[in-house]
Amino acid sequence: MIEITSKLPHVGTTIFTTINQLARAHNAINLSQGFPNFDPDPELLELVSEAFKKGHNQYAPMQGALSLREAISEKIERLYGNYYHPESEITVTAGATQAIFTTIATFIRPKDEVIVIEPAFDCYYPAISLFGGKSIPLPLEGNDFKMNWSAFKSALSPKTKMVIFNTPHNPTGTIWSENDMLQLQDILRGTNIILLSDEVYEHIVFDGEPHESAAKYPDLVARSVICSSFGKTFHATGWKVGYCVGPKYLMEEFQKVHQFNVFSVNHAMQIALAEYLKDPQHYVNLGGFYQEKRDVFLNAIRSSRFKMIPSEGTYFQLLDYSDITDEKDTVFAERLIKEHKLASIPVSVFCKGDYDKKFLRFCFAKTDDVLEKASEILNSI
Ligand SMILES: Cc1ncc(COP(=O)(O)O)c(C=O)c1O
Known part of the structure; x- marks a missing residue:
């Protein structure tokens, strides 16, 4: 090997890759990465x-x-x-x-x-x-x-x-x-x-x-x-x-x-x-299309222990888990995959500065069957 000095010494595999690998290994429902599980028109x-x-x-x-x-x-x-x-x-x-x-x-x-x-x-x-x-x-x-x-x-x-x-x-x-x-x-x-x-x-x-x-x-x-x-x-x-x-x-x-x-x-x-x-x-109806998905997801988990402010845009919903555990979000996200078979993204990975809130990000750009299965899991926690 020749000697090199990394230009990005602190950058490793992205959290998306890590979570996806973990989700696959544990056969988890994957609401982590931001992409639809359905095809274009x-x-x-x-x-x-x-x-x-x-x-x-x-x-x-x-x-x-x-x-x-x-x-x-x-x-x-x-x-x-x-x-x-x-x-x-x-x-x-x-x-x-x-x-x-x-x-x-x-x-x-x-x-x-x-x-x-x-x-x-x-x-x-x-x-x-x-x-x-x-x-x-x-x-x-x-x-x-x-x-x-x-x-x-x-x-x-x-x-x-x-x-x-x-x-x-x-x-x-x-x-x-x-x-x-x-x-x-x-x-x-x-x-x-x-x-x-x-x-x-x-x-x-x-x-x-x-x-x-x-x-x-x-x-x-x-x-x-x-x-x-x-x-x-x-x-x-x-x-x-x-x-x-x-x-x-x-x-x-x-x-x-x-x-x-x-x-x-x-x-x-x-x-x-x-x-x-x-x-x-x-494209003008896209908001309505995803708003329905957001509402299917949120209605299904309304009685869960997660707290939420409805998403105003994007196809992501944050869920506040502070009533469930004090764990750091990365720890809870990992446990959610391993023990409950549901993948999400801990919000702290989007932060360089101090961050200690209790939120996980869920992507709802998914078909209703997937959202329903994910909701059942969230309701059981
Ligand atoms: C906020 C934000 N900016 C940029 C991108 C990248 O978009 P693209 O897939 O078109 O490169 C994404 C993709 O997830 C995103 O969420």
Whole structure:
């Protein structure tokens, strides 16, 4: 072996892999990782198959198929009122993960500070450290995970280069309100801080609440790269197709890195997605679809010993187990798999900073039979 120095010495196998292995070994019902156990719409699968047959089998344009960029531009303008130019302000990426990684690679230099709102999706921190940035974890507060805006203000420094935030929020299932967005906009006004807005669950919001995209707020638009994921929207996480949008001056820099990072993304999928996006019914009803699943799950465990605040968005539900045990969440999650055959994700793995709450995250993007079996187990604890 030659001598190497790991660039990510503290990163091991992700918790998702570990939990999945444990779930398999114990034949557990798996509500841990965030993906549906059902297929995309057959109409979309048919469009993909047609796109392959029509010969979209060579490199797509670096920025993404133009028809898809046009469809994305129309969707955002219709939903959030801001026009992104398909030629210069939109890039199709290999999932939101690549959009996030490339945004960080493009803008973060050694010693730049990045505010990461916690609990935080797992791909943010390693990317920041790979490019020499310094993460500043900022916890959401209370059992309802709200932003403390004066703590946010205090976390900013002259070295702050970026803020990463995520609404609807994985893992807590909370969404940011208009007031939150206005606060964010006000605090960032006049700074040189880029906002990396992770909006992969933009179409999964419940109870009639709107999704507050950064694209609705002009001062945020001017400083934001906004990411989304067709994997989440169309039950196709395995395709790894997503996109990001931003003003031209940010997108130009992003694409300089993107072209040497992946160059371009799966062409046939893009052609199919462009066609499928023409009908807004394919995504505007997604919130209702997942709200039903949330309600099936929550109604079934209403008399259990777990406490819950209904998820406001995403396909995740946190359950508070503090009436059952004092165990740390990682310990309880492991015991739940081994003794009760049910897999979830402990929320502490989304945190670098201090965290000692008693929540597990359950993914309800599952068919009703699976949700029922999981509920029976939760009711028996
Ligand atoms: C908050 C958040 N951001 C980004 C991603 C990554 O999305 P993709 O699968 O499109 O790479 C996920 C996936 O779970 C997520 O939950």
